[in-house]
Amino acid sequence: MNTITDVIEPGLLQRFTEIVGGANALRPEEAGERYLSEPRDLFHGRTALVLRPGSVEEVARIVALAAESRTPIVPQGGNTGLVGGQQPRSTREILVNLSRLDKIREIDRAGRTMTVDAGAVLQTIHEAAEAEGMFFPLSLGSKGSCQIGGNLSSNAGGTGALAYGTARDLCLGIEAVLPDGSMLNGLRRLKKDNRGYDLRHLLIGAEGTLGIITGAVLKLFPAPAGREVAYAGLRSAEDMLALLAIAERHAGMHLTAFEFLPRIGMEMTLKHTDGVRDPMADPHDWYVLLEVTSHRSVEEASETMEAVLTKAFEAGIVEDAAIAQSRRQADDFWRMREEMSWAQKPEGGSIKHDVSVPVASIPQFLAEAGEAVLSAVPGARPVPFGHLGDGNIHYNVSQPIGADKPEFLARYDEVNDLVHAVVRRFDGSFSAEHGIGVLKADELARTKAGPEYEAMRAIKRALDPYEIMNPGKVIKI
Amino acid sequence: MNTITDVIEPGLLQRFTEIVGGANALRPEEAGERYLSEPRDLFHGRTALVLRPGSVEEVARIVALAAESRTPIVPQGGNTGLVGGQQPRSTREILVNLSRLDKIREIDRAGRTMTVDAGAVLQTIHEAAEAEGMFFPLSLGSKGSCQIGGNLSSNAGGTGALAYGTARDLCLGIEAVLPDGSMLNGLRRLKKDNRGYDLRHLLIGAEGTLGIITGAVLKLFPAPAGREVAYAGLRSAEDMLALLAIAERHAGMHLTAFEFLPRIGMEMTLKHTDGVRDPMADPHDWYVLLEVTSHRSVEEASETMEAVLTKAFEAGIVEDAAIAQSRRQADDFWRMREEMSWAQKPEGGSIKHDVSVPVASIPQFLAEAGEAVLSAVPGARPVPFGHLGDGNIHYNVSQPIGADKPEFLARYDEVNDLVHAVVRRFDGSFSAEHGIGVLKADELARTKAGPEYEAMRAIKRALDPYEIMNPGKVIKI
Numbered sequence: 006m007n008t009i010t011d012v013i014e015p016g017l018l019q020r021f022t023e024i025v026g027g028a029n030a031l032r033p034e035e036a037g038e039r040y041l042s043e044p045r046d047l048f049h050g051r052t053a054l055v056l057r058p059g060s061v062e063e064v065a066r067i068v069a070l071a072a073e074s075r076t077p078i079v080p081q082g083g084n085t086g087l088v089g090g091q092q093p094r095s096t097r098e099i100l101v102n103l104s105r106l107d108k109i110r111e112i113d114r115a116g117r118t119m120t121v122d123a124g125a126v127l128q129t130i131h132e133a134a135e136a137e138g139m140f141f142p143l144s145l146g147s148k149g150s151c152q153i154g155g156n157l158s159s160n161a162g163g164t165g166a167l168a169y170g171t172a173r174d175l176c177l178g179i180e181a182v183l184p185d186g187s188m189l190n191g192l193r194r195l196k197k198d199n200r201g202y203d204l205r206h207l208l209i210g211a212e213g214t215l216g217i218i219t220g221a222v223l224k225l226f227p228a229p230a231g232r233e234v235a236y237a238g239l240r241s242a243e244d245m246l247a248l249l250a251i252a253e254r255h256a257g258m259h260l261t262a263f264e265f266l267p268r269i270g271m272e273m274t275l276k277h278t279d280g281v282r283d284p285m286a287d288p289h290d291w292y293v294l295l296e297v298t299s300h301r302s303v304e305e306a307s308e309t310m311e312a313v314l315t316k317a318f319e320a321g322i323v324e325d326a327a328i329a330q331s332r333r334q335a336d337d338f339w340r341m342r343e344e345m346s347w348a349q350k351p352e353g354g355s356i357k358h359d360v361s362v363p364v365a366s367i368p369q370f371l372a373e374a375g376e377a378v379l380s381a382v383p384g385a386r387p388v389p390f391g392h393l394g395d396g397n398i399h400y401n402v403s404q405p406i407g408a409d410k411p412e413f414l415a416r417y418d419e420v421n422d423l424v425h426a427v428v429r430r431f432d433g434s435f436s437a438e439h440g441i442g443v444l445k446a447d448e449l450a451r452t453k454a455g456p457e458y459e460a461m462r463a464i465k466r467a468l469d470p471y472e473i474m475n476p477g478k479v480i481k482i
Numbered sequence: 483m484n485t486i487t488d489v490i491e492p493g494l495l496q497r498f499t500e501i502v503g504g505a506n507a508l509r510p511e512e513a514g515e516r517y518l519s520e521p522r523d524l525f526h527g528r529t530a531l532v533l534r535p536g537s538v539e540e541v542a543r544i545v546a547l548a549a550e551s552r553t554p555i556v557p558q559g560g561n562t563g564l565v566g567g568q569q570p571r572s573t574r575e576i577l578v579n580l581s582r583l584d585k586i587r588e589i590d591r592a593g594r595t596m597t598v599d600a601g602a603v604l605q606t607i608h609e610a611a612e613a614e615g616m617f618f619p620l621s622l623g624s625k626g627s628c629q630i631g632g633n634l635s636s637n638a639g640g641t642g643a644l645a646y647g648t649a650r651d652l653c654l655g656i657e658a659v660l661p662d663g664s665m666l667n668g669l670r671r672l673k674k675d676n677r678g679y680d681l682r683h684l685l686i687g688a689e690g691t692l693g694i695i696t697g698a699v700l701k702l703f704p705a706p707a708g709r710e711v712a713y714a715g716l717r718s719a720e721d722m723l724a725l726l727a728i729a730e731r732h733a734g735m736h737l738t739a740f741e742f743l744p745r746i747g748m749e750m751t752l753k754h755t756d757g758v759r760d761p762m763a764d765p766h767d768w769y770v771l772l773e774v775t776s777h778r779s780v781e782e783a784s785e786t787m788e789a790v791l792t793k794a795f796e797a798g799i800v801e802d803a804a805i806a807q808s809r810r811q812a813d814d815f816w817r818m819r820e821e822m823s824w825a826q827k828p829e830g831g832s833i834k835h836d837v838s839v840p841v842a843s844i845p846q847f848l849a850e851a852g853e854a855v856l857s858a859v860p861g862a863r864p865v866p867f868g869h870l871g872d873g874n875i876h877y878n879v880s881q882p883i884g885a886d887k888p889e890f891l892a893r894y895d896e897v898n899d900l901v902h903a904v905v906r907r908f909d910g911s912f913s914a915e916h917g918i919g920v921l922k923a924d925e926l927a928r929t930k931a932g933p934e935y936e937a938m939r940a941i942k943r944a945l946d947p948y949e950i951m952n953p954g955k956v957i958k959i
Contacts, residue, residue: 115723115842162674168735171674173683174651187933194840196872197639197648198911199687201918201926201956202938206650206683210676227731246592254704257777258645258735300734363671365592395673434675441678449678456664460945461679467944468937479678 011097013053017074021054021099024066029057029105033096040100043092044085044147045357047444050092052079055100061180061188061219067101068217068473069186077476080213082124082155085147087359088442090159090212090478098476103154106219109133117225118177118194123154123218130223139225142169142261146343154218160210162438164342167394168261169226171438173209180220181208184469192222207464212440213475215468229261229298231306234335235314235328238289242368245293245393247322248313249364252295255313259306262296263394264342270388273348273403274341281341284327293393294342345390349403352386354410356420358400360428361437367396370431377423378402382416397437400424421448441479450481488574490530494551498531498576501543506534506582510573517577520569521562521624522834524921527569529556532577538657538665538696544578545694545950546663554953557690559601559632562624564836565919567636567689567955575953580631583696586610594702595654595671600631600695607700616702619646619738623820631695637687639915641819644871645738646703648915650686657697658685661946669699684941689917690952692945706738706775708783711812712791712805715766719845721799722770722870725790726841728797729772732790736783739773740871741819747865750880751818754825758818761804770870771819822867826880829863831887833897835877837905838914844873847908854900855879859893874914877901898925918956927958 022030033041033052041050058064071078079093081102093100106124113119114137121130127148134141143156145163155161157179161172169175178193191205208216239245245265252260266274268290275283284292295313299305310328317323329335349355362370375387384405391399402420404413425435425448441449450458458480465472465480472482499507510518510529518527535541548555556570558579570577583599586607590596591614598607604625611618620633622640632638634656638649646652655670668682685693716722722742729737743751745767752760761769772790776782787805794800806812826832839847852864861882868876879897881890902912902925918926927935935957942949942957949959 113840113842115727116840118840160676160680162676166674170651173680174647183933183937185933187936189933189937191934193909193911195838195911195914196841197643197838197869197874197914199637199639199913199915199917200911201687201930201935202692202941203637203650203683203687204934204937206680207941210678210680215679227734250592253777255778257704300730301732361672361674363590363593363595364673365590392674397674432670434670434672434677436676437672437674438676440676453678456660456662456666457668457681458678459664460660460666460681463944464679464684464941467940 011095013076013097017076018054020070021056021067024063024070025056025058029059031055040081040084040102041092043089045087048089048092050100051095052093052098052100053096055102057102057105059105061106064101064217064219065182065186065188068182068184071099071473072185072471075471075473077473079475080217082152083126083147083150085151086155086159086442087439088444090440090442090475091155094443094477101217103152110220112137113194116194119223119225120192120220121153121223122220124152127151127153127156134225135228138228140228141175141223141225143172143175146346153221157209157218157221158211158213159440162392162395162397164262164264164392166392167263168258173206175224176205176209176221177224178222179205179208179218181216181218183216184474189216192220194222212442212479214465214479215474227300229300231299231303232296232335233306233310233328234294234296234338235310235326236284236338237293237295237314237317237326238285238324239291239293239322240289240324242291242371244322245291246365246368247320248293248317249394251316251320251322252313255316256297256309259297259299259309261298262294264294264391265393266292266342266345266390267388269386270345270390273352273388274344277348277351278341278344281337284338285325287325289324294338346399346401349388349401353404353408354413356402356414356417358421358424359437359439360400360424360433360435361395361397362428362431362433364394364396366431367393367398370427373430374400374424374427377427378420381423382420384408443478446477446479446481449479488572490553490574494553495531497547498533498544501540501547502533502535506536508532517558517561517579518569520566522564525566525569527577528572529570529575529577530573532579534579534582536582538583541578541694541696542659542663542665545659545661548576548950549662549948552948552950554950556952557694559629560603560624560627562628563632563636563919564916565921567917567919567952568632571920571954578694580629587697589614590671593671596700596702597669597697598630598700599697601629604628604630604633611702612705615705617705618652618700618702620649620652623823630698634686634695634698635688635690636917639869639872639874641739641741641869643869644740645735650683652701653682653686653698654701655699656682656685656695658693658695660693661951666693669697671699689919689956691942691956692951704777706777708776708780709773709812710783710787710805711771711773711815712787712803713761713815714770714772714791714794714803715762715801716768716770716799717766717801719768719848722768723842723845724797724799725770725794726871728793728799729790732793733774733786736774736776736786738775739771741771741868742870743769743819743822743867744865746863747822747867750825750829750865751821754828755818755821758814761815762802764802766801771815823876823878826865826878830881830885831890833879833891833894835898835901836914836916837877837901837910837912838872838874839905839908839910841871841873843908844870844875847904850907851877851901851904854904855897858900859897861885920955923954923956923958926956
């Protein structure tokens with residue numbers, strides 16, 4: 006099967022195995038789907054060996070041996086990434102899965118920080134914060150399995166970014182193993198620290214190409230006393246923007262979510278998600294899920310939501326609205342939004358995008374992207390949804406009803422190119438929150454060609470001269 | 483070309499001069515104090531030539547020529563930096579002052595962003611935002627003369643960081659000239675953008691050692707409808723922390739400032755600042771300046787402040803409090819805090835620190851630092867003040883009454899070492915918001931020695947191989 010060129014010689018494999026112990030070193034045939042497939046089935050991993058280190062020291066020893074032997078390694082967390090960044094691509098590569106590093110190391114109540122292992126699952130972090138009367142705002146659909154190390158490496162966005170920022174904004178300190186196996190101990194709890202270049206922000210979002218994040222200090226926030234969730238039904242994208250302006254004016258920093266989906270998305274969700282029902286009696290062209298919180302009281306959150314919706318009704322912006330009447334209903338409202346992506350699955354092939362544009366450009370972007378897609382693929386069903394308040398749109402396109410799925414998916418790149426061309430007209434991003442990985446590495450090289458890409462390459466070469474850290478992902482050297 | 487001596491040969495100087503035109507190229511003797519002195523008189527600049535480019539293209543041509551001729555250049559904004567980062571140090575170096583690039587390029591009201599030249603003065607940016615009903619939260623004592631390019635290059639903190647973060651958190655996009663003279667055009671307005679390594683966060687805080695920031699996209703916020711400012715008098719540092727906890731619980735994200743000063747600081751301010759008076763009848767050991775805002779109404783801000791202070795009185799934490807009764811009085815309250823550093827001047831020599839520790843450690847830090855300083859310099863007068871909510875303390879030490887100023891200042895490094903040793907015990911930072919410059923470059927090299935410093939050096943070497951960008955500042959290669 007493998008020739009001499011693309012395998013790691015047995016003696017070296019043995020040395021890697023000894024670092025973690027035999028029970029935590031899996032051959033590819035033992036590793037299986039859990040490690041070598043990924044959520045969208047776009048990539049199937051190939052590897053020499055899967056290592057599951059049990060300590061930061063073991064991670065450092067693995068990387069040191071990789072540096073010495075010039076063996077490429079691919080870090081992996083919860084394996085929920087959507088751009089293939091966490092998948093090894095050849096039997097020359099070793100997969101390093103961080104799942105065993107899953108501890109909450111420490112919670113500092115007074116300073117409101119939590120120090121965690123990279124392999125801690127996001128949901129576990131949420132629960133640990135809640136147990137102390139605080140909360141950690143980063144939240145995404147995969148929270149039950151994604152790990153904080155992956156969240157940071159990909160600078161995850163999600164639904165909490167509107168008020169609290171993306172993963173990078175929620176991290177005070179980073180511990181990482183650098184490509185030469187040395188340890189960067191940056192587990193600081195400081196709100197202000199100007200000692201030299203910000204390596205934390207460089208490692209965050211680098212998708213494991215500049216080192217392996219092994220631990221982090223996270224910012225916690227006081228748990229809100231009140232939370233209100235509502236759906237509003239609207240007739241146009243312009244009205245969604247107008248509602249955003251009203252909500253920002255009346256809820257200010259307490260507007261904690263402003264998500265949107267189109268009617269077709271609501272229909273798919275209702276059809277394919279168990280136990281949810283249409284929040285409003287009549288259909289609407291667009292739906293906004295709003296969340297407002299109050300640190301002070303249930304009543305304040307409720308008053309704020311009422312004020313926002315009243316103003317919007319008075320201005321004729323909102324056709325109808327439904328406020329969740331219980332925690333359970335609020336969770337259902339959220340579930341309808343979070344299941345959106347999965348609800349497209351039973352509808353056949355879906356060509357996906359993760360784009361951002363300036364918020365004010367959203368209506369025009371939606372119009373122009375729709376036109377571009379439909380003129381190329383008549384009958385295609387755009388389902389744009391996502392984080393309107395962040396300008397972040399998952400511009401997913403479901404296949405025409407009755408179309409052939411493989412035939413539709415064969416046009417993936419073509420449709421991507423069309424949508425991304427529209428994104429460029431608004432000076433937007435073709436990777437808002439999912440990262441680059443392998444899926445978008447060519448596009449990054451092409452569209453950032455010039456000083457910006459050359460600076461990234463220079464940094465990659467400087468820190469990882471032998472290109473052993475997640476090679477071919479993000480940056481091509 | 484150059485001899486063994488330390489001058490730039492005339493032909494090359496002429497080429498630099500031609501880029502900006504003779505009127506904007508000043509010989510050192512013409513440049514004078516405005517460019518070659520700095521606020522604390524710790525450094526006096528020496529230079530071959532001061533260039534005042536009038537466009538981004540001129541900046542790029544200057545850097546390209548510097549790269550070609552291996553001429554060191556030092557970027558300078560408003561020349562308000564406190565660590566000597568903006569001062570050239572030899573007649574081999576050319577100073578590039580950005581003051582002529584002072585335009586507000588564009589304000590996007592819907593997207594709430596402002597695109598500015600690097601040389602725009604912070605106060606001008608404030609006023610431009612206010613004219614549109616918005617505000618830009620970065621604020622520091624030198625706002626009337628500091629420039630946004632310098633604020634970003636040094637990741638300035640200031641009094642707005644508690645609620646809005648430091649300069650890096652307020653910047654969406656960066657335009658910069660890289661050390662090879664190429665242009666990095668990253669003037670993006672996107673809230674989410676995960677396209678490769680975050681060069682913006684690398685350039686921010688790099689103090690001009692990796693390139694010259696020439697423009698930026700800033701985040702604006704809706705102007706608050708209401709703002710309340712108060713002084714509280716307290717008996718201990720522990721009580722200040724307890725008040726912070728109460729204020730955070732009741733004001734949440736609307737707590738926009740939490741500054742502190744000790745009685746001795748209040749006394750110096752009252753003595754040496756025109757037109758201010760003690761906000762309370764009796765003296766207190768500690769003073770906290772609180773600010774709360776409301777995006778909704780004057781009443782809401784007022785109610786929030788009342789609630790905070792009532793709770794604090796009930797808990798016996800606050801001895802007395804005074805709420806500003808007018809805009810004018812609120813400004814006076816702020817002025818007393820902002821003049822704190824200058825009010826030390828008439829008191830003789832002051833040995834200054836810009837440190838941060840985890841917020842919960844502040845009382846213990848203050849106790850231990852005080853002990854360390856007083857045992858070395860009996861009679862010295864510590865005046866610790868600053869941004870308590872950020873854990874950022876300007877631990878300034880005034881000379882003993884009647885002591886000899888030069889003799890006291892001769893112990894600058896010794897006292898710094900003592901205070902910074904205490905900072906290290908709390909895993910704090912010896913540079914919270916002022917940066918490294920030349921003042922702290924040795925200390926950075928010493929205290930970060932190891933993987934972190936080596937990674938910084940590798941980045942510096944990769945992006946600026948000939949060390950022409952602000953050499954000797956921040957990182958030693």
